[in-house]
Amino acid sequence: MHLLLSNDDGYKAKGMQVLMSHLKSLGHKITVVAPNGERSGKSHAMTFYEPIRVKKISEEVYAVDGTPADCVALALGQILKDDKPDFVISGINHGMNVGIDVNYSGTVGAATEAAMIGYKAIAVSADSDNRGGSEQDVDEAFLKAAQLVGQVLEHAQKLEWPRLEILNINVPICAKTAAIADCGGESLYVPNFDEMTPKDNKNIKIYLIGGVSRFEPQDMSQDVSLVSSGIATLSFVQAKQSSTESNKKLERFLGNLKL
Secondary structure, eight states: OEEEEEOSSOTTSHHHHHHHHHHHHTTOEEEEEEESSOOTTOTTOOOOSSOOOEEEOSSSEEEESSOHHHHHHHIIIIITTTSOOSEEEEEEEESOOOGGGGGTOHHHHHHHHHHHHTOOEEEEEEOOSOTTSOHHHHHHHHHHHHHHHHHHHHHGGGSOOOTTEEEEEEEOTTOOOEEEOBOOSSOSEEEEEEEEOOTTOTTOOEEEEEEEEEOOOOOTTBHHHHHHTTOEEEEEEESOOOOHHHHHTTHHHHTTOOO
16 A cells, blocks of 8 residues: 655654554555654644745655644645555654543644545554663564554455544553553543743743653553553544534523524
């Protein structure tokens, strides 16, 4: 197949290189359209009404001065408009994208953009925090993630791919098995705020937002708990925002609304 690869860590990132190398070894044609540098946490942000530079690095690699979603939109709408891909794959991300964290993820945002345009898309991530594992364990997690993508692609024709949904794959350090999971309502990281005050201006405070400690496993149907227990997860995630079931609850008082 012809595969479009993107990510939010930049086209030079280890995860991208591992994914590209493995998929090429399986005989797939690869085109990489990815940011020219780190764009983590950009979610589905798009750059509207500002110029975006695209540099052709090689015949199969393009570096974009924009967000992950920009990369996919430009690839599908311009760069590959005459050679459209069969699948879009975003990753391998350096770090997990599970639970509510998918809302912040540029990796998931890139795959979501592809799904909204009408393409089958996969977001794939591997644990790179090296918690309790060696650098070799991290490298193995990246390779396992790439191998999972390859196996999914091998069987993709047999799978009824849901419209406006992406497949989200996450591989923790030293994973020995994989499971289907719900993309849960928890965050993998416990939120943390570091506060600093500049010495020369007491009226200004500076904050660093991020997670330090990990979520403790609880509900083993959820991806957050499973990856925290060393199990790789596969989850379909909706690209559309509407909640059909919750909308029905509005009907009981719709008649009382006036314009």
